Amino acid sequence: MPDGPNTLLDLNQRSREVFRQLVETYLATGDPVGSRTLSKAGSRTGGVTLSPASIRNVMADLEELGLLSSPHTSAGRMPTEAGLRLFVDALLQVGDLTDDERAGIESQLSGSNRTADGPLAQVSQTLSGLSHCAGLVVAPKRQARLKQLEFVPVSPGQTLAVIVFEDGSVENRIIDTPRDMPASSLTMASNYLNARLKGRNFDEAQRRVQQEIDARRAELDELTTRVVEAGLAVWSGTDAVSGSAGRSLIVRGRANLLEDVQAQEDLERVRRLFNDLETKEELLQLLTLAEEAEGVRIFIGSETKLFSLSGSSVIVSPYTNAENQIVGVLGVVGPTRLNYARVIPIVDYTARLVTQLVR
Structure with a gap:
């Protein structure tokens, strides 16, 4: 596959707009997007105002750059992992949570069970319910005297x-x-x-x-x-059984990953993802990468060795203790076509709440 452009500066304005609308449509529907779909949508919303033939030419150029692919014999296109990465880094408009959504998350977490790692298990369940993906929490090592x-x-x-x-x-x-x-x-x-x-x-x-x-x-x-x-x-945690650095992994909501399965290849992808989620030691190592930078981190598909076969994305953020030390990581895992604009602020806000919870 040819190397894709590194930034949007490598695309002209028309290509950017076609690319943006195609990816947004794909993330919303999960289906390959055709030129007629984009042309009709543009006429209704004031987006891409090009003829289907012109859009097909742009899509062909984007495919040649490695940003789009054409699955099977479908006339539609879908973003590649490189395309998704460019979209997330340069075009994604991340919204903010409403006051009601923030209050809902706070209510769920404040009512959690305060025994063992009950609160963190509730965090994982909350993330799963809000994102319709699987929720992940890496619990900190026990520091009791x-x-x-x-x-x-x-x-x-x-x-x-x-x-x-x-x-x-x-x-x-x-x-x-x-x-x-x-x-x-x-x-x-x-x-x-x-x-x-x-x-x-x-x-x-x-x-x-x-x-x-x-x-x-x-x-x-x-x-x-x-x-x-x-x-x-x-x-x-220095033994092979205990996991990575004595931490534990809490996963909730695996069943959510089966909701949008529409074809045999989708079922196979989810099966592989389930197997990946059982490989807890490797998953813990992956999630600790989130500690290398502040804020939300996004791993798409083959960017992580663990999820390279299942075609999945991970959105994670660290949380800290009273000394401002990073003690754990939380987030979600789901298909690469998950709703990034919605999930990113959910993960970010939940990490801030958990930081208060563990202090």
């Missing part, structure tokens, strides 16, 4: 790690340990960690413990050291 940790053998090769936080909450994890692990090693590991964990979060505790182990200053035998490292890893 630690009080006590105990290791309890449950079966040969498996040990229950019980952690008590200063706020009174308790969490349990099963960790793998050597089958011949003596009870004395578990007791030694518990005593060692409790002397260093109390009053710290896991990030702080893990740094201190790891520094001691690396410097060979910890008076632990090999088996006990393995228990200590496994006990920290299962909460800090």
Whole structure:
């Protein structure tokens, strides 16, 4: 495919207007757009006022530039990923939410369940309902201060790690340990960690413990050291099971992605997207890219390796804590033809509200 233009300066005014109206029509209908459709719409709305033949010539030029494509034998055209990127970056007119829409989002979030990650699960559900896509939230790592940790053998090769936080909450994890692990090693590991964990979060505790182990200053035998490292890893997220940096991914509204399925290829696209959403570790890595810049970020199709096959777009924004540190990411994932003008302000405003929620 030829390289498309980098900016609208590479298009004349007539080409820009045809391109803009074609993409807007495609995003509204999901169908390839023909020259007669654009000509009739232009006559009614004062948009493109060209004959179908003239519009076809412009569309052919835009297709040659890699901005449009013609699916199958259809006479209509649809934007390519490069075309969508140019439209989003240079032509998209992002509206603002109405007072009623803002109040509706605030009401949904303020009424959410305040247990575990209930509020963030509600955020994901709210984003899904408003966008008619799947809502995504990357929950921050737990930063509560630690009080006590105990290791309890449950079966040969498996040990229950019980952690008590200063706020009174308790969490349990099963960790793998050597089958011949003596009870004395578990007791030694518990005593060692409790002397260093109390009053710290896991990030702080893990740094201190790891520094001691690396410097060979910890008076632990090999088996006990393995228990200590496994006990920290299962909460800090450095193990392969826990995910990316100890964060959790909340996805709601997958069923919304099936609403507009009209053909077998659409069904296959959604099936691939469902598979992508199950690849949580890669998805977490993708969403953390949103932390590299302020505000809303948009990933279209093959711009992300994860969604290159399903033809999907992701709109995400980070949210921060009381120290203005980015602690998580939220957004939506849906087809590349989603309503960018509406979804972008929804994601942006929700991120601002969540910033207040987590402070």
